[in-house]
Amino acid sequence: MTLFHARTGRLRAWARRTIWGIIVAGSLSAVVIPIFLIYRREGDNARSVVEVGPQGVSHTGDFTHVVGSVASVDFEDKNFRVHFEFTPHGTLAGDDGVLASAISVSLFYTTRSVDVTMMYMQGATIDYPFDMYKSYFEILANKDREQLHRIAVSLTFLGMLQTVEFVPVVHLDPSDTYKISLQILTRRSPRTIGFSLFIVLIMWAISIAIGIIAIQVIRSHRISDEHILTLGITTLFVLPALRETQLGIPAIGCAADVLGFYWNMAIIAISSIMILMTSALRWKEPSIDHEINLIHQQHDMQTKLASEMALAEDEDDYDDDENPVEDRMKENPFYSETHSDTQGAGVYGMECLDEEEQSQLMVTGSRSKPQTFKGWINNTPAPG
Template sequence: MPRLNAGWISLFIASMAAIVLLVPVVGYESFKEGTKNKSKYSMSPRSNAYGVNVSSDGLANADTNWTDASLALALFVTVDWFDPNKAGATLGFHIDYYPLNGLVAGNATISGAPSVPVRLLLQSATSNFAPNTIMPSLAVSEILDGDVNRYPFDVFTVDYLIYAFTSPSNTTYGTPLPLTVYAEGAVQGFKVDTIFQGLEDDGSGVQITFVIKRSPITKAFSVIIIIVMWLLSGGIFIAAMSVWFRERKVELPLIAISTGLLFALPNVRNSQPGIPNAAGTTSDMVGFFLEFVVGCGECDFFDRKFRDQEQAC
């Protein structure tokens, strides 16, 4: 049995230590992401509560025609799914509405129904709600900006605008309605962040920016798979160099192993979580194409060497 020198033993110990250290670090990052609280944004810039009269600090609001500052609307945005492999990566989420403060009148016949007409101007639709009627949730799908070819370090973003008004008729927008927005949800294999930005001084408009990245575990797993592919092709390359420089005889098992590597690499590549089916990503350029080319060269070298040996006999 061949003996391992100190260099190979040190390399093995260092590799195992790196993997052991990587596991708790990635696990801790994923734990923090999984236990992160809901994001909250209160849209009244001059107050920190749901629909508190924004004129309470003495600032003039004549330009906003603010007559019902005590009314407010809460929005719960829940991320449902995300598919980066569709044409123009698509994010699916739904919005639930809950009237607050004076928007829920004591004489409302249905719990949670608005006491006055409400109009929501969404980026993709306009919704009108009659008084004393349930405000059903709205399912939304948006196309995000991003390049999946940068896997596993691709980033996707989209801005979604929401405006709210009390609508006295179908021809006018009515009075601006302050918003309080919550966002939550998780997508397997991704890290979803939400950024809120107020658009109006009266609190009636909000821009929600979704930023979606691969989760730390996905990135770490992809990098480990790339390293594994390099080690596989590197091992066969070392064997080929040993045959070449030491003039060793090529055995059939060596040819079988190098040929099997060509079939194994695509499957190992596809084991990366969420990688696009079509090759051409950043990880492919770093951890698949070069190894595959090296593997093809090694197979050709072993085949030619084996044929030369057979002819020499």
């Protein structure tokens, strides 16, 4: 089987579907794969945010190594929780790796792991997704009950949260080499900001589309069926749920809402009211002429679809189990059919009114049961 029809020179249906599948798969791969690689690269860079070696001593001397790892962030309460672990080195460590003597590290004096809640000094969630927060803390160590016996400290700070980016800045005091000061800037990750802006664009696209439909209904007299009438009202309830899909978004009132959500809700609400009011004011009780026009439209549509089916059958442009024209005929609300296969030919029964019944409808406003006739779609005479 060739890719093209011998008579028309057009691509066959299966070839068109294959080409479109390749185009869609290639487009998705061109977007998804690079973004995934960027995600992995940023994740690797964030796994070891900052490292500070012991000041004033060598790596074989006496010092305490502190490892701080961010466990969680709460921008609403302006704090983040850091998990600290302490490891003694040199003469501070005994044979089994524990402390030879008690030491104090800031406010605690043990090598046991601890969780400390750090407070943010600056930042507000109202700026989401562009909000930034600052925190500052110092690490000191000395032997217990010997405040003048200072111990060198080394620090490793890890930030590994998916939706947050940490930018630590180390401050070393030349006059006090035993103290490590760390200022941490916390902000939303580029992935979080990008996804938030993507959701904002989606909400704008939906609201603009509904606004265009409202203009078409008012100015161009577009038919507003039950789907058009309920579309805007349904979207008003869907939009808040779509907003909540933004990662870590606070309560309504942040910068992302000013960029889109407020205006989107207003556009959709106004458009829905305009569509409903226009449909209510323009509604008229259907006349007999309207029903006759529907009958003519039914007949024209059946004739057109039957011609398309015959043409598609000649070009072998569809499978026996997949007939797009037949599906379109079934979707016609005026169409009823009885179908049977006889040596590859389809017999289709179509309901319509003859001229006598149309005249009766125009005079009396009513009609008897429509006459049913059967005709072969290949233009052979109707049986009987």
